[in-house]
Amino acid sequence: xxxxxxxxxxxxxxxxxxxxxxxxxxxxxxxxxxxxxxxxxxxxxxxxxxxxxxxxxxxxxxxxxxxxxxxxxxxxxxxxxxxxxxxxxxxxxxxxxxxxxxxxxxxxxxxx
Amino acid sequence: xxxxxxxxxxxxxxxxxxxxxxxxxxxxxxxxxxxxxxxxxxxxxxxxxxxxxxxxxxxxxxxxxxxxxxxxxxxxxxxxxxxxxxxxxxxxxxxxxxxxxxxxxxxxxxxx
Numbered sequence: 001x002x003x004x005x006x007x008x009x010x011x012x013x014x015x016x017x018x019x020x021x022x023x024x025x026x027x028x029x030x031x032x033x034x035x036x037x038x039x040x041x042x043x044x045x046x047x048x049x050x051x052x053x054x055x056x057x058x059x060x061x062x063x064x065x066x067x068x069x070x071x072x073x074x075x076x077x078x079x080x081x082x083x084x085x086x087x088x089x090x091x092x093x094x095x096x097x098x099x100x101x102x103x104x105x106x107x108x109x110x111x112x
Numbered sequence: 113x114x115x116x117x118x119x120x121x122x123x124x125x126x127x128x129x130x131x132x133x134x135x136x137x138x139x140x141x142x143x144x145x146x147x148x149x150x151x152x153x154x155x156x157x158x159x160x161x162x163x164x165x166x167x168x169x170x171x172x173x174x175x176x177x178x179x180x181x182x183x184x185x186x187x188x189x190x191x192x193x194x195x196x197x198x199x200x201x202x203x204x205x206x207x208x209x210x211x212x213x214x215x216x217x218x219x220x221x222x223x224x
Contacts, residue, residue, distance in 0.1 A: 004154075006154075032210055034212055036215075041217070041218070042217055042218070043202055043204075043215030043216050043217050043218050044155070044202070044215045045215070046212040046213075046214070049212060089154060089155060091155075093210075095210065098143045098160070098162070098206055098208055098210075098213075099145070099157055099160055099170065100145075100155075100157070100213060101157075102147075102154045102155040102156070103154050104152060104153060104154035105154050
C-alpha cells in the first residue's frame with residue numbers, strides 16, 4: 001500500500017520555465033511533508049518542507065504547496081535551471097514519528 | 113570528516129553470505145535509519161533507531177538485522193544475502209523533533 005505517491009516517473013522542462021512536481025498521500029495522519037533531491041551516486045539531500053498548518057512554503061526558487069483536503073502537495077521550481085536535473089522524492093511523516101515515508105520519485109530533466 | 117558516512121560504497125557478495133554495511137555519523141543525532149532504494153519503489157525503510165540500544169523494524173525488515181551499541185554507529189547486516197536484496201542502501205540520521213533527515217552517500221550492493 002503506497003501511502004505517498006508520485007505518479008509521474010519523469011518530467012522534462014525547458015530551462016527558465018516552471019517545473020511542477022506532484023505528490024499525493026493517503027494517510028490522513030501525515031502532518032509534515034518534505035521534498036528531497038537526489039543526484040546520481042549521491043544520497044538524497046533535503047530541499048524544502050511544509051507543515052500541515054501551512055498551505056505554502058517558499059525558499060528562493062522553490063515553493064511547496066499543500067492542499068490538505070485533496071491530500072496533495074506540489075513543488076514548484078521557478079525558474080528551472082540545468083542543475084535542477086535530478087530525481088525528486090516527496091516524503092511525509094506524522095508528528096512525533098521520525099520515520100519518513102517516501103514516494104517513488106520523479107526524474108526531472110531540464111532542457112537547455 | 114563531519115557528517116554521515118557509509119562503507120563500503122560498493123559491494124558484491126554471493127547468495128547466502130552474511131554481509132554488513134556500516135554507517136557512522138558525527139553529529140550525535142539520536143535517530144538513525146536504513147533505507148533501500150529500488151526502481152519503482154522509491155526509498156523504503158528497513159530499520160530505524162531512536163537512540164543507542166533502541167531499534168525497531170521498518171517496512172521491509174525481513175532478512176536484515178541491526179544493532180546500535182553506540183550513538184554514532186548503526187550497522188546493517190544481511191544474515192544470508194539473497195538476490196532480492198540487490199539494491200542501493202542509504203543510511204540517514206536526524207536529531208529528531210520534526211527536522212529533516214540527513215543521508216549518507218549510499219552503498220550499492222549486488223548479490224550474485
